[in-house]
Amino acid sequence: MEESTVKRFLPWVVATALFMEQLDATIVNTAVPAMAESLQVTPLSLKAVAASYVLSLAVGIPVSGWIADRFGTRRVFAVAIAVFTIASALCGLSQSAGQMVVARILQGAGAALMMPVGRLTIVRTFEKSELMTAMNFVIIPALIGPLLGPTVGGLIVHWLSWREIFFVNVPIGIVAQWLIHRHMPNYREDARRPFDWRGLLLFGSGTALLSWLLEIFGEHQIELVTGAVLFIVAIALLLAYWRHALRAPYPLLDLALFKKRTFEVSVTGGFVTRLGVGGLPFLTPLLLQVGLGLPAWKSGLLMMPTAAAAMGMKMASRPILARFGYRAVLIVNTVMIGVTTCLYALVTEQTPLAAVVAIGFALGFFNSLQFTSMNSMAYADVEPQESSMAATIASSFQQISMSFGLAIGSLVAAWFLGGASQSNPHAVINALHGAYLSLGLLTIVSSLSFWRLHATDGASLSRASPELA
Template identity: 75%
Template structure:
C-alpha cells in the first residue's frame, strides 16, 4: 500500500499542480513532506514496537496511513495536502521499519536475504501497477481518486495485520530519549526544509546560512549526546560494525543520486516529452518488473560474487543508467526508453537488496531493533535529501525559465539526470572499504565463493 501510494502520487504530479495552480517543480514539497515525516518519526519506531508490540503498532500505522490518505484526497489547497501527507508519513514511518523488524526477528541470518526478497516481491506490485493505475485514474477521473484507492486496501491490510502479524516485544523498554529526538529530528527536518526552500529561491543568503549552521549544530549535538546517553534514540555504537557502517553510510550516499528519480522521471515523460499520465505510467512499469525479477536471483548473485564486488560494480551501472536518461528525447525510440527502465530496475533492485541485507550481517540479534531503526532512518533521510537535491539541480539548470517552456524543461532535466548519474558513480567509492567475505552470514555464500 505504501509503495502503491508513492508511485501513484509521482505520476499525478503535473495534474495536481494544474489543479492547485502551482508549478510542477513546486509540488516537490508534497513528496518531500511525506519523506521528511518518515525520516523524523522512524527513529522512534523501534522503541514503540519494543514497548507496545509489533502487531499493535503495525495495525495502528495502517489505520493512520489509510485515514490520512482520505484526507489527502479531500485537500483543497497545497497547504492542506502537505499537512495530510505529513500525517500519512507518520503512519508509514511505523509500517516499514516495524515490518522489517518482524522479518529480522522471525528468520535466522542465513535465511534473512531470501526472506527479505520474498517479502519485498509482493510489495513491488505497487511500483509495478502504481504508475499505470495512477495515470489511468488521472486521465479518466481526477488526481483525488488516487488517494482514495488506499481506503479499501488499508481495510484489508488492517484485517490481515490483526489476524496474522506476529507480536514481538523487546522486553522492558528504556525511557524514550526525548532530547535525542528533538536534536536528531529537528536537525534533519530543518536541513531538508532548507534544501526545498533554497530550490524555490525564497530565502535570503544570510538566514539560509544561519539555519544551515543551526541544523548542523543540532545534528552534531545529537552525535555528542548519543555517545554519552545511557539509552540514546539511535545507538551510534552500532557503527563500529564495518558491514553495518558501510551499508548505512554507503547507502545514504548512493540514494542521494537515486532519490530524485521518482519525481524527475514522470516530469521528463509528461512535461518534457508530452506523454499523458497513463502513458507515463506504462513507461515506468518496466522498472518495477525488472526489480521483481532481480529479487529472485539476487541471493545467488551475492553468493557468487560477494557484497564488495557487487556493490562497487552495480553502483557504477546505476549511475551510467541514470545518465542515459539525458539522451531521451521526443525522437528516442520507445524500445530504448523501455530498455533504460528495465536496466534501472534491475540494478536498483540488486543494490537495495545488497545494502539492506548487509546491514544485519554482523549486528547481534539483541540489537536488531536499533539496527533496523537506524538503517530505516538514514534510508528515508537520504531519499528526502535526494528528492530535494534532484529538484534543486533541475531548477538550477532551468535558470528561471518558465516551466511551460518544454524545450527548457527537457534540457534542464537532461542535465539533472547526467549530474545525478555522475554523483551515483562517485558514490561507489564508499564500498571499497568492504572485505571480500563481508556479508557471508546473510547471503549464504560458501567461503570459497566469497
C-alpha cells in the same frame, strides 16, 4: 501461529503496507492542481501538504524502534496501518487546505512506523540465511510504488476526482489489517529502556528542519541567507545530537552500531548512492513528458519495464550474491547504475522508444539488486537485541538520503537549464542530459564507499536456503 506459516505470509504483510505507503507518496503529486481548484487555493500553497507529510516522517521514524520494543511489533504495525488508512480517508474528505495538512501529518505519523517496524519484524523472524529472500519481497513495493503513482493518479483524476486518490488506501488498509492479525508475530522487549526525550528534541527537530528545507527546495522563493542560516541550524542540531548520543546511556539512536563495519558501510554507502539515484523518479517523467512531448499515460507506460525488471531481480539476487559476494556486487552494480543513468543523456526526440524501454529495464534491474543488497547487508552482523535500533537508524538515514537525492536532482537540472524557459523542450532536454551525466558520475564515485567491505562479508545472508514463496 506456526513458524512456517508466519515465514510464508509475513513478507506479503509488510509488502502490502509498504506498497500502500509508497504509492501514496507519489500519487498525491498528480492531484495537486485539481486539489487546489477544489479547495480554492493556489497550487503552490498546497506544497505544505507534502511538506507536512515529510516532517511527520522525519520526527516519527526515530521513535519507531522504542515504540515497537515497548508495545510489540504486531500491535504497533496494526495501529500504524489503521492510522494511515483513517488519515487517508480524512484527506479525501478535507474541505480546506488546513484540514488537508492536519490529515497529512496524521498520515505521516502512521507511515513513520510502518517501514521500520515492518523491517524489524522481518529481521527478527528470519534466519540470516533466509533474510535475502524475505527482503526481496519487501523492497519491491518501494521500487514499484513511485512508478505506478503518477500514472494511477492521473487516470483517477481524469476519470473520477482527486478525492478518490486517497480512498484507494482504504481497501488496501483493510486487507493489510486482516493479514497482520492472522500472520504477523508480536515481538517486544521485556527490559524497558527509558525514552530519550532530549535526543528526540535534538534529532527530531534537526531532521524535520532539514527535511523541510529539502522539500520546499525549488518550490518556494526563500532568501539565500535565510536558507543558509536554517541549514546551519539543522546541522548544528544534528551535531548536538551526535555529541549527546555518545554520552547518553540509552540514546534515541545508538551510534555504537556504526562500529560494525557491514552496518556502517551499508548505511553510509547507501546514503551516498541514493544521492545520485534519488532524483531519477523526478527527472525521468520530465524528460519523457516535457522534453519528448509524450502524454502522461504514455510516459507512465514507458516506466513500467523498470518495475518489471525490479520484480525479476527478486529471483536473481540471491544466486548473484552467493556467486560473487556482497563486496564485488555492490562495487560493480553501483558503477552499472551510474553508467545506465548516463545513457539517458543520449535520449532525444529521435531515439527509438525501444531504446528508452531498454534503459529503463536495465536501471530497474540494477536498482533492485542495489537496494536489496544494501538493505540486507545492514543486518549481516547485527545481533537480535540490536535489530530494532538497526532498523530505526537505517530507515532514518534512508528517508534523509532520498530527500537529499531529490533536492540534488532538482538543483543540478535547474543549474543546467539556467535562464531558459521550462516550456522549451530543446532546452529542457539539454538540461536533463547534463543532470543525468552529473548524477551518473556521482553514483559511479559512490561505489568507492563499498571498497571497505571484505570478500566474505554477508556470506551468512546469501548462502542457499529454502525459498519463502
